[in-house]
Amino acid sequence: MTTRPDVHILDQRTPEERARSFLPGMGRTWLLPLYDVFTRAAGVGALHARAAELADVRPGQSALDVGCGTGNLALAVLARQPAARVTGLDPDGDALRRAARKARRRGVSLTLDQGYADRLPAEDASLDHVLSSLALHHLDDDGRTDFAREALRVLRPGGRITIVDLGGGSHDHTGGRASGHSGLHGLMSRVVPARAVAHNHGSAVPELLLGAGFSDAREVAHVDHRFGRVTFVQATRA
Template sequence: MDGTEGFKPALGFHVLTPLYDRVVAMTTRERTFKQALLDQAAIEPHQQVLDVGCGTGTLAIGAQQRQSGVRVSALDADPTVLAIAVRKAHRAGADIAFDQGRSSALPYADEQFDRVLSSLFFHHLSWGDKLLTAREIHRVLRPTGELHVADWGRAGGLASRAAFLMVQLLDGFETTSDNVAGMLPVLFGSAGFRQVEETRRISTALGIVSLYRAVKSGAGPGKRSAGGKA
């Protein structure tokens, strides 16, 4: 075992990983939904942020570049995709702590982070791993911490549902079905999050990308309002 077994790589197959950034940029309105997620997260300068399932690091780099003084960690199971992320961060001058690990056993202390971000990630996990991951995220967030997720959301019309079959063929039907059935808010609620909401739905060539927001305890700054629905 080299630690790379048992997870689904960025485009479903290891051989496609070098193409990931180009494919995602062309098919998912990546810039639009990642900027919207960062707007929603409203990260403050002193805060500690974690990007779970960071892939090639685009969101983590965006978070770091938006706010000087913010400390960003980013985790992924795949050393190949992390190598790409490290090179991109270096080129961008972004100081990010990249870690290899599983989202179901995060290598971080309890209550370490103010914000946990995640994009196009939960649909890679079985329901059991989704639940373990959501509980781990809950554990590493401070009491006033917030979770901000962008991922494939509840199906829209027939056309977007049909387009989403392409994602399902690459990433598998089992893990993606929870997303398209609109189960992510249920998942976050089951893991103990409060004020769980789908804040926006963005149409892409491959289906609907939904933005979600949830707070750890429902107390303090977590009560501020997130961006409106699209």
Template sequence: MSKAQRSYLPAAGRDLFLPVYDLTAKVLGADRARQVLLDQIHFRGEEHVLDIGCGTGTFAVLLKRRLPAAQIIGLDPDPKALARAKSKAEQAGVSLRFDQGFADALEYPAETFDTVFSSFMFHHLHSNNREKTLREVVRVLKPGGTFYLLDFETSESSSGHGFFRLFHANERMRDNSESRILALMDDAGFADREKMGTRPVLFGLARAAYFRAVAPAVGRGQA
């Protein structure tokens, strides 16, 4: 099946909302949550980095500004979002690459990247695609490379105020609990994983969680 034939959920949920996606993400706290993630990471500065589900490129551009010597690729299946990402990079005066593709079928050789990021994308995926995506991340990471996942987190129970119950009513969001994400990372073959912390988003009505997972230190030898 070609990229054009595969279905996907656009970054804004619907193409109609794409023009206001960046402003909405900023107002609701997603941009600040991404900055907080980067503040917790020590970079060498010349890494090969992949941002899966890059959407309109906000995080990829932020990465390139912080790491001008790094080789950064943003990946997304949505050509309309990628067009905005490329324009955003040009306006920011940074040079980086954007590829069209799916996170569960990465078209990169094994052990290519030092670091892989996913920010506010994971909850878009169905359960089987999450498993495939994490296995692909392990495959393309260099030995000892690191995967950082930032996304909305649901609690283990459906208790709480109405907004949390609304989250739990969505099948994909129910899969975004701490225990479920860590279990998926274990099943994918990461050597180590941890939850780094949480941060309120959506004006305190929801929370985002930071996860870190490390690829095995010994090469896997996959092509």
């Protein structure tokens, strides 16, 4: 007898959090139906597969995907390790419902939680992994700092954070590959303007994690993607 996958959506937001605004994954709420189409066309799936490989979640380990959107990174982790216990967190309820439908179609168990990166839905020292893909640039300065501190709080000693985002060594998120507003690059420029990734330049992400108390924070890989340099950063809770 086949076990039915356990896919459910939680909403533990406070009344204050329910009133908060957020930046949707495509920059505009009405663009959500195009999100997965856009990410497939842009080759983002390869970035998620690489992040899952670098995170190296093991059987039975727990992982939280922060800013999970429609669940693509969480599903990449489960594709690589079906025995992992994965939760996706995002403030966008419509995106979470899309993620739930995708998980059910793939026959994998996934918990989805509607909430924010500055209050992670986990007890102290309870997780093995925290991951985030193309979400850090959505946060302002205070939000980035709060997220890093929250990630440290919820990770067990030896737990690892893996962040994938635009930025790193290059100061041009277009990668110098295109100009103007045509095609994928044009859409990307509207969804993620250069100012949104300004705080990811250089060693800013490793420094953010070191400042929160992580150890061994460093860029472990990067890809010169069609919409710019994408950096993979990892750090460990001592």
